[in-house]
Amino acid sequence: MSVERDLQSRLGPLVERQALRHGLYTPIEGLMVARFVSPSEPLATVQHPVYSVVIQGTKQALIGDQVVRYNAGNSLVAGVDLPVSSHIVEASSERPYLSVSLALDYSIIYDLLGDQPAPPAAHNVTPFEVRPFDLSLSDPLVRMLELLDHPQDIPVLAPLITREITWRLLQGPFSNLLRQLSRPEGNIARIARATKWIRDNYAEPLRVADLAEQVNMSVASFHRHFKNITTVSPLQFQKQARLHLARRRLLEAEGIGQVAYEVGYESLSQFNRDYRKLYGLPPREDVANLRQELQLAPATP
Structure with missing residues (x-):
């Protein structure tokens, strides 16, 4: 077979x-x-x-x-x-x-x-x-x-x-x-540890110098390898990680304002702008479309 x-x-x-x-x-x-x-x-x-x-x-x-x-x-x-x-x-x-x-x-x-x-x-x-x-x-x-x-x-x-x-x-x-x-001293492994830290601490303020020190890299080397491997800067990565998590939570029918705050946004309007820029639609409309594509039941109010 x-x-x-x-x-x-x-x-x-x-x-x-x-x-x-x-x-x-x-x-x-x-x-x-x-x-x-x-x-x-x-x-x-x-x-x-x-x-x-x-x-x-x-x-x-x-x-x-x-x-x-x-x-x-x-x-x-x-x-x-x-x-x-x-x-x-x-x-x-x-x-x-x-x-x-x-x-x-x-x-x-x-x-x-x-x-x-x-x-x-x-x-x-x-x-x-x-x-x-x-x-x-x-x-x-x-x-x-x-x-x-x-x-x-x-x-x-x-x-x-x-x-x-x-x-x-x-x-x-x-x-x-x-x-x-899995080589702990390799550049990809170091950046992997950094991206995991950002993902696990998505709502925390991001201090690039502290994160570079945490993975034993200079700030310049950290920025260069981070961009080469992930194709975005650390701050851009954090924004996308927050929005990805927010999308998942909205798909599970959580409220937009609550989700925006929990993933680290202080401004709902900024959250809506960033979300639309990344996904092409406002949160409510995007999630409704995604639920339809996945053939899920409509979210309850």
Whole structure:
């Protein structure tokens, strides 16, 4: 059986059922399922470190100045937080676009690598790669998706399956990328720690000098490598991270004013301006459109 057929026969029905049941974000932390029944407009977001598999359809992403296109049977690893503009290219009601994604946890990667010697530094490492799907990941992904039908088992079994998936990624086609990103002294790893700090402390004031010191870089070197790797400045990254989180919370039917304040905005009008500039529409209209694309029920007042 081909990789694509294996994905569509084993994972396709599970992803479709769970996407219709839960929407994009599932009750398992870090596990996302996507189902689109038509091509979409470009969507700007901050892509967190993630492993993602396209099961059916086609997606295209603009990461910096690189266009990345991945079809059914392709998988992607993004090793650091990256601003991404992506859209669904191929999808229909008869053959929806289907994908499953799992957030990468570097604490698990560090633990699994243990005392293994770090690989020699590579100078041509990019923070993301697209590879053919590794069939050894079929079984753990199926078990993870089936776990959503047994919520009482999630706290115990989800961490174990996540660890298994991470281990298989470290043994498969993404091994070199993940091991290079795990080099604590490497520039990409340092910037990854910085973007994680911004993401985890999104509502805090950003002091670039303090963050540069935290990752053991000079301010000039930090600015240069941050822009080279993420394609934006630290302050731009923080703004996009705040707006991405706000969009997710609005999708879950939280109030606009409350969300704007909680992600670090002091002015609702400024939040609305920044949101519209990034997503092309005011918050309420954008979220309504996104809910329709994802076939979610309308948000309650």
